[in-house]
Amino acid sequence: MSHVVTLEAVTKKYGELVALDNVSLGFPQGRFVAVMGPSGSGKSTLIQCAAALDQPTSGSVTIGGVDVGSLNETKRTILRREHVGFVFQSYNLLPAITVEENLTLSLRLAGKRPDRAWIGELVERVGLQDRLRHRPAELSGGQQQRAAIVRALAGRPDVVFADEPTGALDLRSAAQVLDLLRGLVDDLGQTVVMVTHDPAAAARAHDALVMADGKVVDVLAEPSAEDLAARLTQLARGGLAVHAVGGVR
Numbered sequence: 001m002s003h004v005v006t007l008e009a010v011t012k013k014y015g016e017l018v019a020l021d022n023v024s025l026g027f028p029q030g031r032f033v034a035v036m037g038p039s040g041s042g043k044s045t046l047i048q049c050a051a052a053l054d055q056p057t058s059g060s061v062t063i064g065g066v067d068v069g070s071l072n073e074t075k076r077t078i079l080r081r082e083h084v085g086f087v088f089q090s091y092n093l094l095p096a097i098t099v100e101e102n103l104t105l106s107l108r109l110a111g112k113r114p115d116r117a118w119i120g121e122l123v124e125r126v127g128l129q130d131r132l133r134h135r136p137a138e139l140s141g142g143q144q145q146r147a148a149i150v151r152a153l154a155g156r157p158d159v160v161f162a163d164e165p166t167g168a169l170d171l172r173s174a175a176q177v178l179d180l181l182r183g184l185v186d187d188l189g190q191t192v193v194m195v196t197h198d199p200a201a202a203a204r205a206h207d208a209l210v211m212a213d214g215k216v217v218d219v220l221a222e223p224s225a226e227d228l229a230a231r232l233t234q235l236a237r238g239g240l241a242v243h244a245v246g247g248v249r
């Protein structure tokens with residue numbers, strides 16, 4: 001199985017605090033991977049390092065075959081722009097421009113010509129054809145998040161990192177966003193890595209990676225919400241038994 005992003009022995013320290021502790025894993029091409037774990041377990045730090053937003057203290061990260069540690073800041077920015085898409089809990093659409101302009105802004109700033117046919121296909125997939133000329137504030141939260149997903153995919157990234165993408169949404173909108181992410185993986189072969197606190201959301205992923213104390217302590221293939229909730233409860237009580245490893249190395 002080829003990996004879009006690989007971490008080898010990645011450690012991230014903040015002073016004495018070890019936020020990531022010698023983590024080695026790969027995010028496989030065309031899989032939807034959820035990252036779960038108690039607060040402070042290192043989920044955000046893992047994603048920040050895996051997405052080249054932050055540098056590990058030691059170890060290496062490879063994105064699309066490129067060793068991130070070998071790049072200077074400018075080249076890292078270009079690597080992120082060309083290979084990585086981001087979806088945030090708070091959508092992060094610019095309020096003063098239309099939805100359509102938001103979808104292509106970062107491509108245009110990078111001097112790229114947006115692929116209109118591809119973006120049109122994505123817009124249709126997320127059902128926002130009649131919302132393109134509106135400002136983001138005129139859309140519901142679910143619609144704004146669906147627009148943010150189109151924006152993340154507009155440049156055909158190798159991997160999309162989604163940080164609590166359903167955290168601000170009601171149940172129905174959250175389900176639509178999760179269906180959409182899963183469909184992008186199953187139908188288009190997109191690779192998606194999603195941080196979530198919600199076992200039901202993580203259960204829509206192919207694999208769920210469970211973190212505790214800066215380590216990956218479980219990888220559950222085709223996880224159920226019940227199994228994940230039980231595992232998180234166990235971790236909250238201090239249990240660290242290591243379970244069988246599935247599709248994510």
Ligand SMILES: Nc1ncnc2c1ncn2[C@@H]1O[C@H](COP(=O)(O)OP(=O)(O)OP(=O)(O)O)[C@@H](O)[C@H]1O
Binds near residue numbers: 017018039
């Ligand atoms: N910039 C920073 N400076 C100092 N400590 C940090 C910094 N960022 C994270 N940490 C610490 O590193 C550890 C891991 O934090 P991280 O944000 O990765 O956890 P998390 O699992 O994403 O938590 P949450 O679910 O609450 O968002 C925590 O102890 C946190 O306090």
